[in-house]
Amino acid sequence: MRRASLLAEAAAHAPRMRAELAALVERESYSSDLPALHSCADLVAELGTQAMGSPPRRLESAGRPHLLWPGSGTGDVLVLGHFDTVWPTGTLARWPFEVDGELATGPGVFDMKAGIVQLFAALRLLPSTEGVAVLLTSDEELGSPSSRALIEDTARGCRAVLVPEPSADGALKTARKGIGTYRLDVGGRAAHAGLEPHKGVNATVEVARQVLRIAALGDCAEGTSVTPTVLSGGSSMNTVPEHASVRVDVRAWSAAELERVDAALRALEPVAAGARLELDGGINRYALESAYSAHLFASAVREARALGLGPLRGAAVGGGSDGNLTAGLGVPTLDGLGAVGDHAHAPGEYADLSAMPQRAALLAALIGRLLGTGRGTGR
Structure with a gap:
């Protein structure tokens, strides 16, 4: 099945992978900068065209570019990722792409531009990309x-979804928490804080009471976190606040827990007479539960062993990805197939260049196993 030669072929791609990574990181792509996203999409499309042998469909929604290389139909293997980053445009000026030994740093290098480079390298290792979306x-x-x-x-109708998001200290992500996002708005009644505070309904006091109720919905034993985050209220120092709000982040390992918290938030009632509550938001994405990744992870473990890469670990993580969306449809999904590195979304994020050919070979081997095509001679 050519596993040894597959790894050697991937290693031969290392210089090209490094050059592509530098080019991608140096093409900034902050999520809120549409011109930058379009510019980065141009480069991603160019690199992907070289790997796939055909250009993508460029699909725009709300002014945003998304790139799709469609497969050959039902039963495709979908490789899913993103090229936007959390880093504001201009970050590169103070934190340029740099390489120190085998470690590359720069905004977005780990999450997830190294994963995109590894993806394209993996596709070049296949004898054909037929059946790959x-x-x-x-x-x-x-x-x-x-x-x-x-x-x-x-994703609907695909046999599997593979996500080259960053690994968790080298481990693949076999489970991810689901996410709920909410905003609770509190309405009160304004009054002069010095002359007649008793005539007011203090929205800040009310939101404080609700924050305690909200935080109590978490369940450590179940791994469910309910975290009040951004808090605001009031308009002036000497006015009883008429408005206040709090944002809430919910994370849980199961759909049942997400739905329990969702129902509890919707059942909140005011404490103070005259106060009003309005809840916005809901469950953003269900959990990627281990049942949806188990078979794919077992296949990845076998391929890693055959490639001589040593034991492959799996990890459950609290952060969500688009893999949650596909697992929520019931499509087998394996995440964390991207870069080995650390510090996603933080200054100093880095990717291990020495691991990139190995992870590209693993992704190619896994795709080949799923499609039953074996391993290619490379292109």
Whole structure:
């Protein structure tokens, strides 16, 4: 099955992978900068065309570019990722792409531009890309508001979804928590804080009471976190606040827990007479439960062993990705197939260049196993 030669071929691609990574990181792609996203999409499309042998369909939604290389039909293997980053345009000026030994740093290098480079290298290692669909989006870091329908429509009918998001200290991500996002708005009644505070309904006091109720919905034993985050209220120092709000982040390992918290938030009632509550938001994405990744992970373990890469670990993580969306459809999904490195979304994020050919070979071997095509001679 040519596993040894596959790894050697991947190693031969290392200089090209490094050059492509530098070019991608140096093409900034902040999620909220549409011109930058279009510019980065141009480069991603060019690199992907070389790997796939054909240009992508460039699909726009809400002004955002998404790139789709459609497969040959039902039963495709979908490789799903994103090219937007959390780093504001201009970050590169103070933190340029740099290589120190085998470690590359720069905005977005780990999450997830190294994963995109590894993906394209893997595709070049296959004898054919028939049966492989690739979707790269530009709003994952925002929660995929414009690409969600595209992701779900593309994933339906696929036999598997592989996600080259960053690994967890080298481990593949076999489970991810589901996410709920909410905003609770509190309405009160304004009054002069010095002359007649008793005539007011203090929205800040009310939101404080609700924050305690909300935080109590978490369940450590179940791994469910309910975290009040951004808090605001009031308009002036000497006015009883008429408005206040709190944002809430919910994470859980199961659909049942997400739905329990969702129902509890919707059942909140005011404490103070005259106060009003309005809840916005809901369950953003269900969990990627281990049942949907188990078979794919077992296949990846076998391929890693055959490639001589040593033991392959799996990990359950709290952060979500677009893999949650596909697992939520019931499509087998394996995440974390991207870069080995650390510090995603943080200064100093880095990717291990020495691991990139190995991970490209693993992805190629896994795709080949799923499609039953074996390993290619490379292109």
